[in-house]
Amino acid sequence: MNFTKLKNFCDEMSAKHTPGCSLRVYEKGRPVFSYDCGVSSLETGKKMRGDEFFWIYSCSKVATVTGALKLVEDGIILINDPVYEYIPEWRDVKVKRPDGTLSTPASPVTIGDLFSMTAGMDYNFGSEAIKRVKAATGGKCPTEEMTREFASEPLWFDPGTKWQYSLCHDVLAGLVGIVSGMPFRDYMRERVFLPLGMEETYYHADDRILSRMAEQYTFVADGSGIVTDTTEAQIKGTDAKSGHFVNVGKDNPDILGDEYDSGGAGIVTTADDYAKLCGALANGGRNAGGERIISEASIKLMTTNRLSEEIRRRDFNWSALRGYGYGLGVRVNINPAESGSVSPVGEFGWGGAAGASVVCDTESGIGAFFVQHTLNPREEWYQPRLRNLVFGAID
Incomplete structure (x- = not known):
């Protein structure tokens, strides 16, 4: 493989679109390319070294569905x-109908609906269900308790009739916890991380993780070319033609409480x-050392389009x-x-709110993981x- 253009892409990203980024590529289970560029902090100018922690937000979903499919493989x-x-x-x-009335759905929510975002749920972090559990648990929001309470929120449509991005994978994570005990x-x-040697992948960030975490920014597309609270020497990550970056701190708002493991957006890694997970998935479910975390049949099921053309x-x-299903x-x-x-x-994968991206293909054995820490990352350009x-x- 020739990685010159990928290196140039990362350099362009860190020069114009994000303060810094990292890219890892695997081929047939083995790492073949590693590159870090830009800075992990605009304020200090600290160079990206490659050992930084990032919230990967919705790229967490790839791990969640992998873990849940293991229960399918186990016949559970x-x-x-x-x-x-x-x-x-x-x-x-219940389903909330267009006239505001509530009624029984035409079919029950299935586990497949949770996997494929067709359950009728939404991404409302201000829901009454969340408010109730936060109040009752002192803000801890245990995953399983939250999963049960989500059932009190009306669905937007009959399960299986539409696709809507939502908290489905958070509920799937709760189901995995309940079923597995x-x-x-x-x-x-x-069952997933340690078998692959993923010893620095977690669902919550303690002080050790936060000390190594890249600063998190949001991109503001206002055309000003101004970077808040930085000097001229620290604006390397700024695209002056289209906006500026604002440091938003290191919190992940998708984590509802200290006892809430967000299957949809909670991983810090x-x-x-x-990249070890990406490499294993692209290699048919096993790493180069032969450790299998999921079967080829499960990956085929995972990557079969479930949406009708409509x-x-x-x-x-x-x-x-x-062009994607x-x-x-x-x-x-x-x-x-x-x-x-x-x-x-x-080819399959997913992206995250702060610009992480998973790219995998089992035919070629190529698995890639790209990560940055910029919310509003203009995914339509870079992905x-x-x-x-x-x-x-x-x-």
Whole structure:
């Protein structure tokens, strides 16, 4: 593989679009490219070294669905099972109709609906359910308790009839914890992370992690070219033509409390660590050392598009995902003519709110993990380019 263009891409990202970034590429389970550039702090000018921690937000979903599929492989749960078979509170869930009335859904929410974001849930962090659990638990919000309480929130539509990005994978994480009898964070550490040698992947950030965490910024697209509270020498990450960066601190607002493990957005990790998962998934579920975390059959199921053409075009229509379908928690390239992407049919992955991105393909064995720490990262610009460059690097 030739990584010159990928290196140039990272340099351009850190010069114009984000203060700093890291990229790792695996081929057939082995690391083949590692690059860090830019700075981890605009305020201090500290160089990106490669051992920084990042909140990867929705890239956490890739790990969550991997862990949940292990329960399918074990014969413990089935994709088509109603959620209420494992969490009784979900038996009485209601749908809010256009006229405001509540009624019983045409079909129950299934585990597959949670995987594929077709359950009818939303991403409302100000919901009454969340408020109640926060008040009752002193802000701790235990994952399993929150998962049960989410059933009290009305669905937006009958399950399976639409695709809507939502807290589905948070509920899936809660279900995994309830079914396995283990806190979700412990389940993932025992069954996914440690078998792959991922010793620096967590669901909460303590002082040690925060001390090594890259500063987190948000990009403000106002055309001013001003970087708040920095000197002229510290604005390397600024694209003066389109906006500026503001340091927003190191909190992750998707983590509702100290006892809440967010399956949808809660992972804090390093570039090296999370790339191990990407490499294993691209290698058919095992790393170069032969450690298998998931079967090839499960990866095939994960990467099979579950959306009808109507739902895909109406609901799954983000500009960065043209030509893609959605499987069990991952985008899947199903129409290269529509996507205009050089990534192969079956390429899969997902992105995160602060600019992390997972790119995997089992046919070539290529798995890549790109990470930055910039909210509002303009994914429609960088994600398609990243995918093209990753697969364009193959000799």
